Amino acid sequence: MEESTVTLSVPGNDLMPGLVGQRDELLRQVEGAFPGAAINVRGNEITIDGDNAETVRRVFDEMVLMLERGLSIDSLTLERAIDMVRADESPSEVLTTEILRTARNKPVRPRSAGQKRYVEAVADGIVTFAIGPAGTGKSWLAVAMAIRAMKADLVDRIVLTRPLVEAGERVGFLPGDLMAKVDPYLRPLYDALFDMLDAEHAQRLLDRGQVEVAPLAFMRGRTLNNSFIILDEAQNTTPEQMKMFLTRVGFGSRVVVTGDISQVDVPDGRSGLEGLESMLTGINGLSFVRLGARDVVRHRIVQDIVEAYDRADSRSVDRPS
Known part of the structure; x- marks a missing residue:
């Protein structure tokens, strides 16, 4: 001491x-x-x-x-x-690194060293994977970087997408028409968008097709050029869906893939996010950023809960079978 x-x-x-x-x-x-x-x-x-x-x-x-x-x-x-x-x-x-200012002139900044590494990886790379628990700013910062890229004329379009299977629910069993069904799954992406842009501006971009919020299945068969593409909740993709998504990347595009490998809800448990790092490491322009409990920016109790789960997971791995 x-x-x-x-x-x-x-x-x-x-x-x-x-x-x-x-x-x-x-x-x-x-x-x-x-x-x-x-x-x-x-x-x-x-x-x-x-x-x-x-x-x-x-x-x-x-x-x-x-x-x-x-x-x-x-x-x-x-x-x-x-x-x-x-x-x-x-x-x-x-904490003084500024990504952009919201419509209410509030600065959007990384709030941990891990988040700063994430922002830098997105700025410097073509495809960035952000892996970490809830509350680490994965989606929020990805949307901020997408808006910054559009404002700087680096891309013409923002595409926000998620797989539809979450928490054991299948879209076919939900009531209502297609948009009513998918809306609950995509709402967090809309929330981030409308938090950073005023409602009128955000709606105008959506109406013009400059910002597209759609389920992952809508990506099939497309090539996305000059776009900033965010795949959120990627742990709920299948390996086939992940390959389909990653091969949509066109010229002038940037991709961010976010996910929490501890929250897999794919029916057969085979997540398209698992095993990717070992398979794709070494590809130029592609990087993986790991976020952890120290990057959680919600209430302090959330960080404590994440750390408790990490300790429990570590003990279960170390315990002899």
């Missing part, structure tokens, strides 16, 4: 309020995260004594960089920053 005294001089006169927060709530949060450290603020200097003093100084250094880059720090942002510093990551590099 490191024990020392370190002093940080905060540049300028504007940053200290953003570092300590209203009524010193951010300062108290840092102290709560490092109970062995005593933190004293006097003027533009922060003095840290005791256990983990150097780690606490790095937290404040990163906070200064985030504030200098225009990021407001709230309790959730600080919690993520502390977790990243403990993992020897740089929150100022991750």
Whole structure:
């Protein structure tokens, strides 16, 4: 355990309020995260004594960089920053990366080092697979990157698709006409689209066919050029469907495939996502990004639940048969 005294001089006169927060709530949060450290603020200097003093100084250094880059720090942002510093990551590099701004001028950013690697892989590659549990931003960030590509005139069209079999339900047994049947399965993709674009703009793109939201079966027989194509919930494809989808890619297109291999609902259990990494590794322009519990951006309890399941899965694998 490191024990020392370190002093940080905060540049300028504007940053200290953003570092300590209203009524010193951010300062108290840092102290709560490092109970062995005593933190004293006097003027533009922060003095840290005791256990983990150097780690606490790095937290404040990163906070200064985030504030200098225009990021407001709230309790959730600080919690993520502390977790990243403990993992020897740089929150100022991750949390200030902006993908785009929504219609309400809200920035869309990666919220973990894993999410930043994912965004970079999508930007640099042709086909990107994102594998990880729910809540890691796989679909959300893919839609954001698709909209950014369209705004930059890198693609002419966005295609959002999902397989129709989920949670043991078959579309043929659902009531209503085709669109009424498929709508519940595609709704999460619509939600992400309408969260990032104003409703009128999103509807206009849908009406013009510049954004298409359709079940995976509609991809058969097509070649998609100059398109940004997202296959969501890919663990529920069959191997045959996955091959069909990947061979739809045309010139000037980019593809993102997202899935959670622990949530396979294919009737015979044979997921088109399983075994792909070993088969496709080494293909130029194609990459796999693994996301985990540390990339979950929902309530903290979701991260704890994912970690508990991971531990249970690990024990079941290690247990002799």
